[in-house]
Amino acid sequence: MLAPAPTIHLQSVEKVFPNGVRGLAPLDLAVGQGELVSLIGPSGCGKSTLLKLIANLHQPSGGAVRWWGEDFSAIGREGRRLSFVFQDPTLMPWSNVATNVRLPLDLDGVPRAQAEARIMPALRQVGLEHAAKRYPAQLSGGMRMRVSIARALVTRPDLLLMDEPFGALDEFTRNRLDEDMARLCARDGLTTIFVTHSLYEAAFLSSRVIVMAADPGRIHAEYVIDPGMPRDEAFRMSDAFARICRDLTALLSEVSPRRAGEEGL
């Protein structure tokens, strides 16, 4: 069987910031259709930088990023869409939930009637159909993040980029949102790249985990997880999940060695 054509292909991509700091050493990465790839690693290893290069929010200092084998102009053509979920919900506080969710469609020039028709299904996907008229200040942190996800899903993206979206949430809300994400990505065959600090989150969601190292940012290891495993509460309690977490912990400890003489708590 032929391997699926990569949705994202980074070829010797590196990033040097204007202040001379080398954010990423040249690296290669290919992400195939329908994969859910997590990027984990210590602070400063370039996870978010890598994601922003894929989102075209940063330009590489060297190498090339290819989207469906083409340059960034491929986005928007043939219905190919990219959505980005930020670390913060980044909602417009002056607009209600429905208008926030409709924003990317407005910016993309989708006619108002069509855009309106897509709001409720997107909100239903994240369980917020009852909150369409509320304002961000009236929502909890978890609900705001759900609105942010609905805003990303409303464009019916082929590629979803998420930059530590649940980092600021409590464990209970985070687990629930992780389960929702796993279900949505599996159902729609979404290609997703997910940056997280939590190896448990990476273990739960991913079909592949990229472990990154710092100084300079680079790929240290890749860890493949059987995508066929159902990502539900039972999986979280299983021996297989515990084994994956152990393996990822070992890989992470390789990239965050305790410095000589550094005391523990």
Added chain:
Amino acid sequence: MTVSPRAIAVAAPIAVGVLVLLAWQAACRLWHIPPYLMPAPTDIGASLAANGPALLHALRSTLAVTMAALAISVAGGVLSAFLLVQSRLIETSLMPYVIIMQVTPIVAIAPLIIILVKATMPALVVCATLIAIFPIISNTLQGLRSVDPGLESFFRMHKASRLQMLLRLRIPSALPMFMAGLRISSGLALVGAVVAEFVAGTGGSSAGLAYEILQSGFQMDIPRMFAALALITVAGLVLYGATAALQRLVLRRWQAQG
């Protein structure tokens, strides 16, 4: 029984005001302080009633200058901020002059303005505007620059046009800061109007409250001076309250509670 914080916020300052007035009244009566040194609140009230028409006419003149200056400050301040935000080079080139305008005491340049601008009313408005415009410029500018970086990236990622960025992102983002600037400017416009009237010494039909204060001083009619002062204070409070209410109305979505 629990008292709501809102009721306390209204009742507490009123109670303090009433207590101060009572103490003031008692002190004047107990120590027989003559009205030309310190009039009792009842003397001021009597003067206000006796000179009502003249004082209200003066109040109207002062408020006309204030409102004209505030309107020009809003229009000019917002336009200036939009101009300054267009590029760092424009801001770097022009901002020092905006600051010079702000730090030059209006009392020092008011005589010059009154000489240059022949008609009295426009001269007063120019003086008041020079005082009131700065918070509008600086706050609007800061507001236009204080866009959520994530939201800005989101707009850029969706290839938003300059107009979309302005109308759907920059202007709404700047509103809270602009409203705060407006609240400060409303008070400054009144201060500017009164200061300009003092310097111009405007009399006749366009005499404002500052002229009333000056005249009362010359005539040793101290209760009338206090009455004019009280009207300025009330006008300032009403302006502040009105802009605060407008701020709450405009920004109600920002602070909407569940």
